[in-house]
Amino acid sequence: MNIGCVYTTDPYHSVKKPLNMATLIPFGLAMIITVLQKAGHDVELFVVTPKTPLDEYIGRYVKDHQPSLFCFTAVSTQYWQVKNVARYLATLDKNIFCLLGGHHASLNSDEVINDGIFDAICIGEGENAVVELADAINNTMPVHNIGSIWVRNRETGQVTKNHTNDFDGDLDGLPYINRTIWDKWIELPNEYPSLLLGRGCPFKCTYCSNHAMEKLSGGKYVRFRSPDSIHGEINYILENYPSVERIFLEVETFGANRPASYRIFDALAAYNKHLQNPIQFGVNLALTSHFMETNERITELFEKSRAANLAIIHIGLESGSERMRKEILLRPKYTNNELVEFCKMAKKYNVRVIFYVLLGLPGETLEDYYETVKAARNAQPDNCYVAIFFPYLGTDLATMAINMGLVTHEELTPTGATKAERGLALLDMDRFSSRRIRFEFIVFWWRVYKGHWPLLKILAKMAGSFLRAYPKLYSLYINTIWLFPSYASSLASRLKQSLPQLPPSLLLGSREPPADKSHGLYREKETSPPRKSDI
Structure with a gap:
């Protein structure tokens, strides 16, 4: 199955090579890409900036490869941008299943899933859960009972909140991340x-x-x-x-x-x-x-x-x-x-x-x-x-700042260009x-x-x-x-x-x-x- 993965960044080195060095590869999404590939799926990565021409990159990929799944990751300040990409995908093919993981989805789960932008969110570590989800989509099997995954029904809006899987105790059992898939997005890989x-x-x-x-x-x-x-x-x-x-x-x-x-x-x-x-x-x-x-x-x-x-x-x-x-x-x-x-x-x-x-x-x-x-x-x-x-939602210090009246919850989830x-x-x-x-x-x-x-x-x-x-x-x-x-x-x-x-x-x-x-x-x-x- 063809799967797209999206990482957003701002500031950035350039539109064609947004990351200037290999240190900036995010381990979470990099590991998700790697385990999906090891499970036999064909994965394409996109590193998106606020100036990235989505038609030229993602639009062309969707037209040529008809992916069934797109995976995103975001912290609070990246959320507005991944939402924009997910909305764009919906204009191309409403059948593409959109999954969001990362800290913002994990720590603000109800808010994110009820936005109605993403079909599902991943809570916590998701290597096993995402592979299970991808295999289910590929085999046209139900996706509503996968651990660590919350799923929103598009027609009814009903949300299925599954249990969260335990942390993986065997890190040696994880594969080495595929670094080469990031090379074309990095100035000095x-x-x-x-x-x-x-x-x-x-x-x-x-x-x-x-x-x-x-x-x-x-x-x-x-x-x-x-x-x-x-x-x-x-x-x-x-x-x-x-x-x-x-x-x-x-x-x-x-x-x-x-x-x-x-x-x-x-x-x-x-x-x-x-x-x-x-x-x-x-x-x-x-x-x-x-x-x-x-x-x-x-x-x-x-x-x-x-x-x-x-x-x-x-x-x-x-x-x-x-x-x-x-x-x-x-x-x-x-x-x-x-x-x-x-x-x-x-x-x-x-x-x-x-x-x-x-x-x-x-x-x-x-x-x-x-x-x-x-x-x-x-x-x-x-x-x-x-x-x-910057107070990241879900952290104790962000809660303290909100309780002290120094900032509002809404200010911590930018809705437009990065703040x-x-x-x-x-x-x-x-x-x-x-x-x-x-x-x-x-x-x-x-x-x-x-x-x-x-x-x-x-x-x-x-x-x-x-x-x-x-x-x-x-x-x-x-x-x-x-x-x-x-x-x-x-x-x-x-x-x-x-x-x-x-x-x-x-x-x-x-x-x-x-x-x-x-x-x-x-x-x-x-x-x-x-x-x-x-x-």
């Missing part, structure tokens, strides 16, 4: 691919969807893949993309389970010993005071990181206010002093640290935000991925107004990196923050920054020839792009991996 280490998270951070998703099903929520399974997928990546130099290890809280994490570190170290050009790895780390209790413990972490060739560690600072982390965000416990000490140790081991930072949180004051600036300035991470808080998700402030608070949030979002880079980064780099970051409020312009900015490292390296080379005394750091900071690696580690500016946990 061999750049920084992600590899999923596990699913679930033991922490209960209020801005994240994990605490809500855990309640949907039975079974164990926090699960890890075995080192052998991870080895196998690294081999698969290198076989298909021989030029890959680095891989991002995607898991919500690497380090939350130290024994499991260290087993993976040791396995990666052993794997790299057999490679002529060892792979560099990046990972999200759940920093806790537990790691910082003794010098021996933190030294062990970095020694294992060095052995595994771990080059980048992402840390979810979110807020530098310890009050906000403890009372509002429910983050893992650590102090700002411990964070600073961790970053100092990372520099000794030549490990780059990147912070995730949120501002404009419910209950946050300007004083709280200044604590964030102070913590980041003292720690001096190599980069920060800064975002204005500059994470680039504009929805919340307007007495002690941290929306205008001030927007201002601080732009000048964050000046406050944190003045005197540490070259002025050109700070201004480029500030420009990017300003343009985040304008998705079309921001997409253009991303493309410009994407090309900048190659241009800057060439410019610095010419300047050094004509002005040998001029330090390249004036243009590029203390780290020049590596020779012949214009697409390498330096290219990290505006291409951060999306945080899949908090959407």
